[in-house]
Amino acid sequence: MPFTPPDFPAIQAAILRDIANQLPDADTGADSDFAIRANATASAIEGLYQHQAWVVRQIFPDTADSDYLALHARTRGLSKKVGVPAAGTIQLTGQQTAAISGPLLAQTPDGRQYTITATGAIDATQAISLAAVAVVSGSAGNAAAGTPVTLTQPPPGVNAAATITSMVGGTDDETDADLLARLLDVIQRPPAGGNAQDYRRWALNVAGVTSAYVYPLRRGLGTCDVVITSAGGIPSAVTLAAAQAYIDSVRPVTAKSSLVLAPAPLPIDHVIQVAMPGGSQALALALIQPALAGYFASLPPGTPYVRSQVETIVSNLPGITDRLLVAPTANVVPATSPAVQWCQLGNLSVSLMS
Incomplete structure (x- = not known):
């Protein structure tokens, strides 16, 4: 009592x-x-x-304050992971052979800044893609392909207007809840000499990794592959290399091979018709878009897309009395070899039934 x-x-x-x-x-x-x-x-x-x-x-770690939670985690060799800056490439344009040397600062219209770290010269296509990294750590640095940026001090012959081709892998500082989850995972599933759970835990110990999915024997006997994501998206090359190096340093010496890889996005376009008495197309789209985004966020890499589940999600939205999922016409089963595909929400078209 x-x-x-x-x-x-x-x-x-x-x-x-x-x-x-x-x-x-x-x-x-x-x-x-x-x-x-x-x-x-x-x-x-x-x-x-x-x-x-x-x-x-x-x-008890699950009721401890932040400072004492850190002490509990330390007894298991764990500590809070720091945020990781987004990394990727930015495409520059300009006159052919124009040289690019030294770090350049690029800024998006909303104020996010990136440092172009690589050097090179504009090629015959009058463009070049160079490696870049966000100035500030955190998921806010992630940017969609095609995001425009402006060079603050463009070199001679290089246009100030540039475009992000890839900027992924940025993660925020680990929260107390995430650290507690990793600690409880160690307590409830103790190290077991290199089983699938161990590989998952090793990957999650790396800064920048927020989810990890293990595929034992994917490339044959003695292999174990790990697919990682960062902040619900694709990890950067830096995070992939860090996770690979860490797992190689702790995995059993008898293991033949271990590979850390990013999932391959598999966009799935949707065409949906709904009956919504008193509603508009814009309102239907505003309801369906986040609902489908939540569904896809729940799908790990390699997990099939189930059409009937999406139909149920749309049918249960408030105000919608009927629906017709025109596309896709069937379930989608992502491949797991040679790449592990990851079902993602593609283009979404929503219209009202006549």
Whole structure:
């Protein structure tokens, strides 16, 4: 049976009751000396009870405060992962043979900044793609292909207007909840000499990795491959290399080969017709878009897309009384070899039934 610490009024009443029992003639009224002393004593005792309750919470990692959670994690060799900057490539244009040397700063219209770290020269197509990295760590640095950027100081012969071709892998600092999840995973599933769970845990210990999926024997006996994602998206080449190096350093020496790879996006376009009395096409799209995005976010790499589940999701949206999923016409089973495909939401077309 759990113990419930008494609160201030209960402690004060108990003190005054004991005084009255010992001194029946004592004045224990609200403005008496005994009441004043009881108030001060009860306040101190209540503070002690609260401190004891706080101490008990620190004993267990799932109720511990941030600092003590870090101490629990440290006993298992874990620590909070720091944020990782997004990395990728930016395409520059300009005059053929124009040289690009030294770091260049590029900025998006919304103020995100990237440093172009590679050097080169504009080729015969009057363009070149160079490696770049976000100035600030975090998922905010991730950007879609085609995002425009402007060079703050373009070299001679290079246009100031440029385009991001890839910018992925940025992750935020690990939260207490994520660190706790990794700690409980170690406690509940202790290291087992290199089983699938161990490979998953090793990958998740690397900064920049937010999800990991293990494929034992994917390339034959003695192999174990790990597909990783970053902040719900594709990891950067830097994160892939870091995860590969870490797993190679801790995996069993008897393992033949281990490969860390990024999933291959498999966009699935949708054409949906719905009946929505009193509603508009724009409202239907505003409801369906996030609902489908949530469904695809729940699909790990290599997991099939189930058409009937999407039909159910659309049918259950408020205001929609009927639906027709025109495309896709069947379930989609992603390949797991040679690449592990990852079902993603492609183009979405929503219209009202006539």
